[in-house]
Amino acid sequence: MKCSVVRRRGAYGRIPVRTLDRGASSSAAAAEPAGYPGGPYDTSLLVKYEHHVARHLWFGEERGPKKELKVAGHGLKLTSRVPLALLPQMESWVSRSGLSSLQRTSLNKIDTNLVSAFVEKWHLETSSFHMPFGEMSITLDDVACLLHLPIRGIFWSPEDVTEELAVELAVDYLGVSQGQAQSHVRICRGSYYKLEWLYDLFVHHRAASSWAYATRAYLLLLGAAALVTLYRYLGDASMYSCKQLGGYPTLLQCWIHEYFPTVGKRWENWKPAENYGLPRAMRWSYRQGVLKVDDLRPILDELTPTDVIWRPFEDHRAWRVFDEICLYRGCLKWGETVVPYLPDRCLRQFGYRKYVPSPPLDCMMATDIDVDWISYHQSVIAVIGSSTVATTPSDVEDGYLEWYYRVSHPRLVPPHRDAPREVPVLVYDAGPSDPDWARVSTLIHRYLRQVNAEDEDPQFSDLFEALHISRSH
Numbered sequence: 110m111k112c113s114v115v116r117r118r119g120a121y122g123r124i125p126v127r128t129l130d131r132g133a134s135s136s137a138a139a140a141e142p143a144g145y146p147g148g149p150y151d152t153s154l155l156v157k158y159e160h161h162v163a164r165h166l167w168f169g170e171e172r173g174p175k176k177e178l179k180v181a182g183h184g185l186k187l188t189s190r191v192p193l194a195l196l197p198q199m200e201s202w203v204s205r206s207g208l209s210s211l212q213r214t215s216l217n218k219i220d221t222n223l224v225s226a227f228v229e230k231w232h233l234e235t236s237s238f239h240m241p242f243g244e245m246s247i248t249l250d251d252v253a254c255l256l257h258l259p260i261r262g263i264f265w266s267p268e269d270v271t272e273e274l275a276v277e278l279a280v281d282y283l284g285v286s287q288g289q290a291q292s293h294v295r296i297c298r299g300s301y302y303k304l305e306w307l308y309d310l311f312v313h314h315r316a317a318s319s320w321a322y323a324t325r326a327y328l329l330l331l332g333a334a335a336l337v338t339l340y341r342y343l344g345d346a347s348m349y350s351c352k353q354l355g356g357y358p359t360l361l362q363c364w365i366h367e368y369f370p371t372v373g374k375r376w377e378n379w380k381p382a383e384n385y386g387l388p389r390a391m392r393w394s395y396r397q398g399v400l401k402v403d404d405l406r407p408i409l410d411e412l413t414p415t416d417v418i419w420r421p422f423e424d425h426r427a428w429r430v431f432d433e434i435c436l437y438r439g440c441l442k443w444g445e446t447v448v449p450y451l452p453d454r455c456l457r458q459f460g461y462r463k464y465v466p467s468p469p470l471d472c473m474m475a476t477d478i479d480v481d482w483i484s485y486h487q488s489v490i491a492v493i494g495s496s497t498v499a500t501t502p503s504d505v506e507d508g509y510l511e512w513y514y515r516v517s518h519p520r521l522v523p524p525h526r527d528a529p530r531e532v533p534v535l536v537y538d539a540g541p542s543d544p545d546w547a548r549v550s551t552l553i554h555r556y557l558r559q560v561n562a563e564d565e566d567p568q569f570s571d572l573f574e575a576l577h578i579s580r581s582h
Contacts, residue, residue, distance in 0.1 A: 154516040162349045177225040177402045179353040198320040208331040210257035214390040216359045220398045223373040226405035233344030241519045244454045250435040254422040257388040264442040275300035284322035337443035363390040367421040371551045374398040381424045410520045414502035437485035440472040447472040453492045461496040463505040550579040
Protein backbone atom coordinates (compact mmCIF):
# COMPACT_ATOMS: atom_id res chain seq x y z
CA MET A 110 0.00 0.00 0.00
CA LYS A 111 1.40 3.40 -1.04
CA CYS A 112 1.73 6.18 1.47
CA SER A 113 -0.43 9.23 0.71
CA VAL A 114 0.91 12.76 0.81
CA VAL A 115 -1.35 15.45 2.19
CA ARG A 116 -0.72 18.86 0.58
CA ARG A 117 -1.39 21.67 3.03
CA ARG A 118 -1.60 25.30 2.08
CA GLY A 119 0.73 27.43 4.18
CA ALA A 120 0.51 31.05 5.23
CA TYR A 121 -1.03 33.47 2.68
CA GLY A 122 -2.28 30.55 0.57
CA ARG A 123 1.28 29.62 -0.27
CA ILE A 124 2.20 26.01 -0.99
CA PRO A 125 5.58 25.27 0.57
CA VAL A 126 7.99 22.58 -0.57
CA ARG A 127 6.01 19.51 0.36
CA THR A 128 6.66 17.52 3.49
CA LEU A 129 7.51 13.97 2.47
CA ASP A 130 6.20 10.85 4.11
CA ARG A 131 8.63 8.36 5.52
CA GLY A 132 10.40 6.50 2.74
CA ALA A 133 10.06 9.16 0.08
CA SER A 134 13.24 10.34 -1.58
CA SER A 135 14.72 13.74 -0.80
CA SER A 136 15.20 14.42 -4.52
CA ALA A 137 11.41 14.65 -4.89
CA ALA A 138 11.38 17.59 -2.51
CA ALA A 139 13.84 19.48 -4.66
CA ALA A 140 11.70 18.86 -7.74
CA GLU A 141 8.56 20.23 -6.12
CA PRO A 142 8.30 23.99 -6.88
CA ALA A 143 7.56 26.40 -4.06
CA GLY A 144 5.47 29.51 -4.52
CA TYR A 145 1.75 30.12 -5.02
CA PRO A 146 -0.97 28.19 -6.87
CA GLY A 147 -1.16 29.54 -10.40
CA GLY A 148 2.16 31.33 -9.87
CA PRO A 149 4.47 32.89 -9.09
CA TYR A 150 6.52 29.79 -8.32
CA ASP A 151 9.70 31.86 -8.10
CA THR A 152 8.81 34.70 -5.73
CA SER A 153 11.95 36.78 -6.26
CA LEU A 154 10.16 39.20 -8.64
CA LEU A 155 6.68 39.83 -7.21
CA VAL A 156 7.78 40.24 -3.61
CA LYS A 157 4.46 41.81 -2.55
CA TYR A 158 2.31 39.10 -4.11
CA GLU A 159 1.05 37.81 -0.76
CA HIS A 160 -0.91 41.09 -0.43
CA HIS A 161 -2.05 41.20 -4.09
CA VAL A 162 -5.70 40.82 -5.04
CA ALA A 163 -4.84 38.07 -7.55
CA ARG A 164 -3.73 35.73 -4.78
CA HIS A 165 -7.18 35.93 -3.20
CA LEU A 166 -9.10 35.75 -6.48
CA TRP A 167 -7.44 32.42 -7.29
CA PHE A 168 -9.29 30.96 -4.29
CA GLY A 169 -12.56 32.78 -5.06
CA GLU A 170 -12.06 35.48 -2.41
CA GLU A 171 -13.40 38.86 -3.57
CA ARG A 172 -12.45 42.26 -2.10
CA GLY A 173 -15.99 42.55 -0.74
CA PRO A 174 -19.66 42.33 -1.77
CA LYS A 175 -18.89 44.79 -4.55
CA LYS A 176 -16.34 43.13 -6.80
CA GLU A 177 -15.36 46.18 -8.84
CA LEU A 178 -13.38 49.13 -7.52
CA LYS A 179 -14.79 52.53 -6.76
CA VAL A 180 -13.14 54.71 -9.41
CA ALA A 181 -12.61 58.34 -8.52
CA GLY A 182 -12.82 59.91 -11.96
CA HIS A 183 -13.56 63.63 -12.16
CA GLY A 184 -14.14 63.89 -15.92
CA LEU A 185 -17.90 64.48 -15.61
CA LYS A 186 -17.40 67.30 -13.11
CA LEU A 187 -14.69 68.85 -15.24
CA THR A 188 -16.74 68.84 -18.45
CA SER A 189 -19.96 69.96 -16.75
CA ARG A 190 -18.47 72.81 -14.72
CA VAL A 191 -15.70 74.05 -16.99
CA PRO A 192 -16.55 75.51 -20.42
CA LEU A 193 -14.74 73.95 -23.35
CA ALA A 194 -13.49 77.37 -24.45
CA LEU A 195 -11.93 79.32 -21.59
CA LEU A 196 -11.94 83.09 -21.52
CA PRO A 197 -8.84 84.73 -23.03
CA GLN A 198 -7.72 85.87 -19.58
CA MET A 199 -7.30 82.20 -18.59
CA GLU A 200 -6.50 80.52 -21.90
CA SER A 201 -3.05 82.06 -22.26
CA TRP A 202 -2.00 80.80 -18.81
CA VAL A 203 -3.29 77.30 -19.49
CA SER A 204 -1.55 77.17 -22.89
CA ARG A 205 1.80 78.12 -21.37
CA SER A 206 1.41 75.37 -18.75
CA GLY A 207 1.43 72.60 -21.40
CA LEU A 208 -1.79 71.14 -19.94
CA SER A 209 -4.32 72.70 -22.33
CA SER A 210 -5.11 69.40 -24.11
CA LEU A 211 -6.49 67.97 -20.86
CA GLN A 212 -9.43 70.34 -21.10
CA ARG A 213 -11.01 68.02 -23.68
CA THR A 214 -9.68 64.52 -23.02
CA SER A 215 -11.48 63.47 -19.82
CA LEU A 216 -14.18 60.82 -20.23
CA ASN A 217 -17.56 61.71 -18.73
CA LYS A 218 -17.76 58.32 -17.05
CA ILE A 219 -15.47 55.37 -16.44
CA ASP A 220 -16.28 51.69 -17.04
CA THR A 221 -15.45 50.57 -13.51
CA ASN A 222 -15.71 46.86 -14.33
CA LEU A 223 -13.32 47.09 -17.28
CA VAL A 224 -10.82 49.21 -15.37
CA SER A 225 -11.04 46.97 -12.29
CA ALA A 226 -10.29 43.84 -14.33
CA PHE A 227 -7.07 45.37 -15.65
CA VAL A 228 -6.06 46.69 -12.22
CA GLU A 229 -6.14 43.09 -10.97
CA LYS A 230 -3.30 42.34 -13.41
CA TRP A 231 -1.11 45.30 -12.38
CA HIS A 232 1.97 44.70 -10.24
CA LEU A 233 3.70 47.65 -8.60
CA GLU A 234 7.11 45.93 -8.49
CA THR A 235 7.31 46.00 -12.29
CA SER A 236 4.95 48.91 -13.10
CA SER A 237 3.19 46.68 -15.60
CA PHE A 238 0.14 44.57 -16.36
CA HIS A 239 0.91 40.85 -16.25
CA MET A 240 -1.04 39.49 -19.21
CA PRO A 241 -1.11 35.77 -20.17
CA PHE A 242 1.45 36.40 -22.95
CA GLY A 243 3.79 38.76 -21.09
CA GLU A 244 3.92 42.24 -19.62
CA MET A 245 2.43 45.47 -20.95
CA SER A 246 2.37 48.98 -19.52
CA ILE A 247 1.22 52.56 -20.00
CA THR A 248 4.29 54.31 -21.38
CA LEU A 249 5.42 57.88 -21.85
CA ASP A 250 4.61 57.50 -25.54
CA ASP A 251 1.03 56.57 -24.63
CA VAL A 252 0.79 59.74 -22.52
CA ALA A 253 2.17 61.86 -25.35
CA CYS A 254 -0.24 60.45 -27.95
CA LEU A 255 -3.38 60.02 -25.86
CA LEU A 256 -3.20 63.29 -23.92
CA HIS A 257 -0.72 65.44 -25.91
CA LEU A 258 1.13 66.21 -22.70
CA PRO A 259 4.83 67.14 -22.78
CA ILE A 260 7.02 64.25 -21.62
CA ARG A 261 10.33 66.10 -21.38
CA GLY A 262 11.53 68.56 -18.79
CA ILE A 263 12.71 68.49 -15.21
CA PHE A 264 10.85 66.60 -12.51
CA TRP A 265 8.60 68.59 -10.22
CA SER A 266 10.35 68.37 -6.86
CA PRO A 267 8.86 70.85 -4.37
CA GLU A 268 10.06 71.26 -0.85
CA ASP A 269 8.17 69.39 1.85
CA VAL A 270 4.79 71.02 2.29
CA THR A 271 3.57 71.20 5.87
CA GLU A 272 -0.04 71.87 6.84
CA GLU A 273 0.93 75.41 7.77
CA LEU A 274 2.51 75.98 4.35
CA ALA A 275 -0.53 74.45 2.59
CA VAL A 276 -2.71 77.02 4.38
CA GLU A 277 -0.36 79.86 3.41
CA LEU A 278 -0.27 78.77 -0.26
CA ALA A 279 -4.07 78.53 -0.43
CA VAL A 280 -4.40 82.07 0.96
CA ASP A 281 -1.76 83.58 -1.34
CA TYR A 282 -2.47 81.70 -4.60
CA LEU A 283 -6.07 80.47 -4.40
CA GLY A 284 -7.63 83.55 -2.85
CA VAL A 285 -9.25 82.04 0.24
CA SER A 286 -9.31 83.38 3.78
CA GLN A 287 -7.03 82.11 6.51
CA GLY A 288 -9.99 80.48 8.26
CA GLN A 289 -11.25 78.76 5.12
CA ALA A 290 -7.81 77.37 4.33
CA GLN A 291 -7.22 76.12 7.87
CA SER A 292 -10.64 74.46 7.99
CA HIS A 293 -10.10 72.67 4.67
CA VAL A 294 -6.59 71.44 5.47
CA ARG A 295 -7.86 70.19 8.82
CA ILE A 296 -10.63 68.22 7.05
CA CYS A 297 -8.04 66.72 4.65
CA ARG A 298 -5.85 65.72 7.61
CA GLY A 299 -2.73 66.77 5.78
CA SER A 300 -1.25 69.19 3.28
CA TYR A 301 -3.78 68.40 0.54
CA TYR A 302 -6.64 70.05 -1.34
CA LYS A 303 -9.73 68.10 -2.36
CA LEU A 304 -10.76 68.22 -6.01
CA GLU A 305 -14.31 69.21 -5.06
CA TRP A 306 -12.95 72.21 -3.18
CA LEU A 307 -10.87 73.24 -6.18
CA TYR A 308 -13.94 72.99 -8.44
CA ASP A 309 -15.86 75.27 -6.11
CA LEU A 310 -13.00 77.77 -6.00
CA PHE A 311 -12.74 77.79 -9.78
CA VAL A 312 -16.46 78.51 -10.21
CA HIS A 313 -16.41 81.20 -7.51
CA HIS A 314 -13.36 83.07 -8.83
CA ARG A 315 -14.49 82.86 -12.45
CA ALA A 316 -17.82 84.44 -11.51
CA ALA A 317 -15.94 87.17 -9.64
CA SER A 318 -13.55 87.70 -12.60
CA SER A 319 -10.61 86.80 -10.37
CA TRP A 320 -8.76 85.23 -13.29
CA ALA A 321 -5.45 84.45 -11.59
CA TYR A 322 -7.10 82.55 -8.73
CA ALA A 323 -9.51 80.77 -11.10
CA THR A 324 -6.71 79.67 -13.40
CA ARG A 325 -4.55 78.31 -10.58
CA ALA A 326 -7.45 76.24 -9.23
CA TYR A 327 -8.12 74.97 -12.75
CA LEU A 328 -4.49 73.98 -13.36
CA LEU A 329 -4.43 72.04 -10.11
CA LEU A 330 -7.43 70.07 -11.37
CA LEU A 331 -5.71 69.27 -14.66
CA GLY A 332 -2.43 68.29 -12.99
CA ALA A 333 -3.98 65.11 -11.57
CA ALA A 334 -3.29 63.45 -14.95
CA ALA A 335 0.39 62.74 -14.26
CA LEU A 336 1.55 59.23 -15.24
CA VAL A 337 3.48 58.93 -11.98
CA THR A 338 0.29 59.48 -10.02
CA LEU A 339 -1.59 56.82 -12.00
CA TYR A 340 1.22 54.29 -11.47
CA ARG A 341 1.05 54.92 -7.74
CA TYR A 342 -2.72 54.55 -7.56
CA LEU A 343 -2.63 51.38 -9.71
CA GLY A 344 -0.14 49.90 -7.27
CA ASP A 345 -2.38 50.75 -4.32
CA ALA A 346 -5.53 49.44 -6.03
CA SER A 347 -3.90 46.11 -6.92
CA MET A 348 -3.67 45.25 -3.25
CA TYR A 349 -6.49 43.11 -1.80
CA SER A 350 -7.23 45.56 1.02
CA CYS A 351 -7.83 48.52 -1.34
CA LYS A 352 -11.29 49.18 -2.78
CA GLN A 353 -10.76 52.42 -4.71
CA LEU A 354 -8.72 53.69 -7.68
CA GLY A 355 -7.62 57.32 -7.82
CA GLY A 356 -5.43 59.21 -10.24
CA TYR A 357 -6.56 59.87 -13.83
CA PRO A 358 -8.57 56.78 -14.91
CA THR A 359 -9.36 58.33 -18.32
CA LEU A 360 -5.75 57.58 -19.29
CA LEU A 361 -6.11 53.92 -18.30
CA GLN A 362 -9.46 53.37 -20.01
CA CYS A 363 -8.43 55.05 -23.27
CA TRP A 364 -5.20 53.01 -23.20
CA ILE A 365 -7.29 49.83 -22.98
CA HIS A 366 -9.46 50.94 -25.91
CA GLU A 367 -6.41 51.60 -28.11
CA TYR A 368 -4.54 48.36 -27.38
CA PHE A 369 -7.40 45.87 -26.87
CA PRO A 370 -10.04 46.34 -29.61
CA THR A 371 -12.02 43.22 -28.59
CA VAL A 372 -12.29 43.97 -24.86
CA GLY A 373 -14.93 46.20 -23.33
CA LYS A 374 -17.55 48.48 -24.84
CA ARG A 375 -16.91 51.99 -26.07
CA TRP A 376 -17.97 54.52 -28.69
CA GLU A 377 -15.53 55.70 -31.35
CA ASN A 378 -16.03 59.39 -32.12
CA TRP A 379 -13.83 59.32 -35.19
CA LYS A 380 -11.41 57.05 -37.02
CA PRO A 381 -7.67 57.71 -36.67
CA ALA A 382 -7.50 58.67 -40.35
CA GLU A 383 -10.07 61.42 -39.71
CA ASN A 384 -8.04 62.98 -36.91
CA TYR A 385 -6.65 66.48 -37.43
CA GLY A 386 -4.21 66.79 -34.58
CA LEU A 387 -6.48 66.10 -31.62
CA PRO A 388 -5.29 64.03 -28.64
CA ARG A 389 -6.12 60.38 -29.27
CA ALA A 390 -8.05 60.10 -25.99
CA MET A 391 -10.71 62.27 -27.66
CA ARG A 392 -11.33 59.40 -30.06
CA TRP A 393 -13.27 57.57 -27.35
CA SER A 394 -16.53 58.10 -25.48
CA TYR A 395 -18.03 56.14 -22.61
CA ARG A 396 -20.65 53.48 -23.31
CA GLN A 397 -22.33 51.37 -20.65
CA GLY A 398 -20.60 47.98 -20.53
CA VAL A 399 -22.64 44.80 -20.09
CA LEU A 400 -19.85 42.64 -18.67
CA LYS A 401 -19.05 42.63 -14.97
CA VAL A 402 -15.53 42.30 -13.61
CA ASP A 403 -15.90 38.55 -13.00
CA ASP A 404 -17.08 38.15 -16.63
CA LEU A 405 -14.02 40.02 -17.87
CA ARG A 406 -11.44 38.02 -15.90
CA PRO A 407 -11.62 34.84 -18.03
CA ILE A 408 -11.69 36.98 -21.18
CA LEU A 409 -8.42 38.66 -20.18
CA ASP A 410 -6.99 35.24 -19.27
CA GLU A 411 -7.67 34.00 -22.82
CA LEU A 412 -6.13 36.96 -24.65
CA THR A 413 -3.28 36.19 -27.04
CA PRO A 414 -0.69 38.46 -28.69
CA THR A 415 -2.91 38.71 -31.78
CA ASP A 416 -5.66 40.35 -29.71
CA VAL A 417 -3.41 43.37 -29.13
CA ILE A 418 -2.73 46.33 -31.40
CA TRP A 419 0.88 46.61 -30.31
CA ARG A 420 1.67 49.96 -31.92
CA PRO A 421 -1.64 51.82 -32.13
CA PHE A 422 -0.19 55.29 -32.68
CA GLU A 423 1.83 54.81 -35.85
CA ASP A 424 -0.89 56.72 -37.75
CA HIS A 425 -0.61 59.56 -35.21
CA ARG A 426 3.06 60.38 -35.79
CA ALA A 427 2.25 63.44 -37.89
CA TRP A 428 1.19 65.07 -34.62
CA ARG A 429 3.32 63.24 -32.06
CA VAL A 430 6.69 61.98 -33.30
CA PHE A 431 8.08 59.10 -31.26
CA ASP A 432 10.56 60.41 -28.69
CA GLU A 433 13.40 58.08 -27.72
CA ILE A 434 13.13 59.27 -24.12
CA CYS A 435 10.14 56.89 -23.90
CA LEU A 436 12.75 54.09 -23.77
CA TYR A 437 14.41 55.58 -20.69
CA ARG A 438 14.71 52.98 -17.93
CA GLY A 439 14.76 54.46 -14.47
CA CYS A 440 12.59 56.19 -11.89
CA LEU A 441 9.96 58.85 -12.55
CA LYS A 442 9.22 61.46 -9.95
CA TRP A 443 6.31 63.80 -9.27
CA GLY A 444 6.66 65.59 -5.98
CA GLU A 445 7.30 63.02 -3.30
CA THR A 446 5.97 60.13 -5.42
CA VAL A 447 8.63 58.03 -7.13
CA VAL A 448 7.85 54.98 -9.30
CA PRO A 449 9.88 52.66 -11.56
CA TYR A 450 9.48 53.15 -15.30
CA LEU A 451 10.63 49.98 -17.07
CA PRO A 452 10.17 49.88 -20.87
CA ASP A 453 12.37 46.76 -21.10
CA ARG A 454 9.39 44.87 -19.64
CA CYS A 455 7.04 45.90 -22.50
CA LEU A 456 9.37 46.06 -25.50
CA ARG A 457 6.80 44.70 -27.93
CA GLN A 458 4.91 48.00 -27.57
CA PHE A 459 7.97 49.67 -29.10
CA GLY A 460 8.39 47.13 -31.91
CA TYR A 461 11.19 45.05 -30.34
CA ARG A 462 11.47 41.38 -29.43
CA LYS A 463 10.87 40.65 -25.77
CA TYR A 464 13.72 39.24 -23.72
CA VAL A 465 14.08 38.35 -20.05
CA PRO A 466 14.50 41.80 -18.46
CA SER A 467 16.78 42.89 -15.67
CA PRO A 468 15.38 42.90 -12.12
CA PRO A 469 13.17 45.93 -11.38
CA LEU A 470 14.64 49.08 -9.88
CA ASP A 471 14.25 49.87 -6.21
CA CYS A 472 13.35 53.55 -6.44
CA MET A 473 13.45 53.90 -2.66
CA MET A 474 17.21 53.41 -2.91
CA ALA A 475 17.70 55.70 -5.93
CA THR A 476 19.78 58.79 -5.20
CA ASP A 477 20.40 60.39 -8.62
CA ILE A 478 16.96 60.25 -10.27
CA ASP A 479 17.25 63.70 -11.84
CA VAL A 480 20.73 62.93 -13.19
CA ASP A 481 19.58 59.59 -14.61
CA TRP A 482 16.67 61.31 -16.35
CA ILE A 483 18.89 63.97 -17.91
CA SER A 484 21.40 61.34 -19.11
CA TYR A 485 18.68 59.01 -20.37
CA HIS A 486 20.63 57.99 -23.50
CA GLN A 487 22.69 55.46 -21.54
CA SER A 488 19.63 53.57 -20.34
CA VAL A 489 18.03 53.64 -23.81
CA ILE A 490 21.09 51.92 -25.26
CA ALA A 491 20.93 49.31 -22.51
CA VAL A 492 17.21 48.67 -23.12
CA ILE A 493 17.26 48.13 -26.89
CA GLY A 494 20.86 47.01 -27.29
CA SER A 495 19.98 43.47 -26.23
CA SER A 496 16.99 43.15 -28.57
CA THR A 497 16.09 43.07 -32.25
CA VAL A 498 13.10 44.31 -34.20
CA ALA A 499 10.04 42.08 -33.74
CA THR A 500 8.60 40.41 -36.84
CA THR A 501 5.29 39.14 -35.39
CA PRO A 502 3.13 40.01 -32.35
CA SER A 503 4.23 36.82 -30.59
CA ASP A 504 7.93 37.33 -31.32
CA VAL A 505 9.85 36.78 -28.08
CA GLU A 506 13.28 35.37 -27.41
CA ASP A 507 13.62 31.69 -26.55
CA GLY A 508 13.01 31.00 -22.90
CA TYR A 509 11.12 34.23 -22.17
CA LEU A 510 7.67 32.70 -21.64
CA GLU A 511 9.07 29.84 -19.54
CA TRP A 512 10.77 32.41 -17.31
CA TYR A 513 7.67 34.62 -17.22
CA TYR A 514 5.37 31.79 -16.14
CA ARG A 515 7.72 31.00 -13.25
CA VAL A 516 7.87 34.52 -11.83
CA SER A 517 4.38 35.82 -12.69
CA HIS A 518 0.71 35.02 -12.08
CA PRO A 519 -0.53 35.13 -15.69
CA ARG A 520 -4.12 33.98 -15.04
CA LEU A 521 -6.73 35.22 -12.56
CA VAL A 522 -9.13 32.28 -12.87
CA PRO A 523 -8.04 28.64 -12.32
CA PRO A 524 -8.75 26.53 -15.45
CA HIS A 525 -10.89 24.10 -13.38
CA ARG A 526 -10.92 22.47 -9.99
CA ASP A 527 -8.96 19.35 -10.91
CA ALA A 528 -6.23 21.16 -12.83
CA PRO A 529 -2.68 21.00 -11.48
CA ARG A 530 -1.55 24.09 -9.66
CA GLU A 531 1.07 24.87 -12.28
CA VAL A 532 -0.27 26.86 -15.24
CA PRO A 533 1.13 25.44 -18.49
CA VAL A 534 3.17 27.79 -20.67
CA LEU A 535 1.13 28.67 -23.73
CA VAL A 536 2.40 28.47 -27.31
CA TYR A 537 1.18 31.19 -29.65
CA ASP A 538 0.87 31.25 -33.41
CA ALA A 539 2.31 34.18 -35.29
CA GLY A 540 -1.22 35.51 -35.84
CA PRO A 541 -2.56 38.25 -38.14
CA SER A 542 -0.93 41.67 -38.33
CA ASP A 543 -4.06 43.50 -39.56
CA PRO A 544 -6.32 44.74 -36.69
CA ASP A 545 -9.58 43.72 -38.46
CA TRP A 546 -8.33 40.21 -39.13
CA ALA A 547 -7.05 40.07 -35.55
CA ARG A 548 -10.57 40.80 -34.30
CA VAL A 549 -12.04 38.07 -36.55
CA SER A 550 -9.42 35.62 -35.30
CA THR A 551 -10.14 36.52 -31.67
CA LEU A 552 -13.90 36.08 -31.97
CA ILE A 553 -13.61 32.69 -33.69
CA HIS A 554 -11.00 31.47 -31.23
CA ARG A 555 -13.08 32.63 -28.25
CA TYR A 556 -16.17 30.77 -29.49
CA LEU A 557 -14.23 27.56 -30.13
CA ARG A 558 -12.84 27.72 -26.60
CA GLN A 559 -16.27 28.32 -25.09
CA VAL A 560 -17.74 25.20 -26.71
CA ASN A 561 -14.59 23.10 -26.06
CA ALA A 562 -14.24 22.36 -29.76
CA GLU A 563 -11.56 19.93 -30.92
CA ASP A 564 -9.65 20.08 -34.21
CA GLU A 565 -10.85 16.60 -35.13
CA ASP A 566 -14.56 17.38 -34.64
CA PRO A 567 -16.11 17.58 -38.16
CA GLN A 568 -18.92 19.93 -37.08
CA PHE A 569 -16.32 22.63 -36.34
CA SER A 570 -14.03 22.00 -39.32
CA ASP A 571 -15.23 25.11 -41.20
CA LEU A 572 -14.62 27.34 -38.17
CA PHE A 573 -11.10 25.96 -37.67
CA GLU A 574 -10.39 26.60 -41.34
CA ALA A 575 -11.69 30.16 -40.98
CA LEU A 576 -9.48 30.62 -37.91
CA HIS A 577 -6.44 29.43 -39.89
CA ILE A 578 -7.24 31.82 -42.76
CA SER A 579 -7.72 34.80 -40.43
CA ARG A 580 -4.38 34.14 -38.72
CA SER A 581 -2.52 34.05 -42.02
CA HIS A 582 -3.40 37.66 -42.87
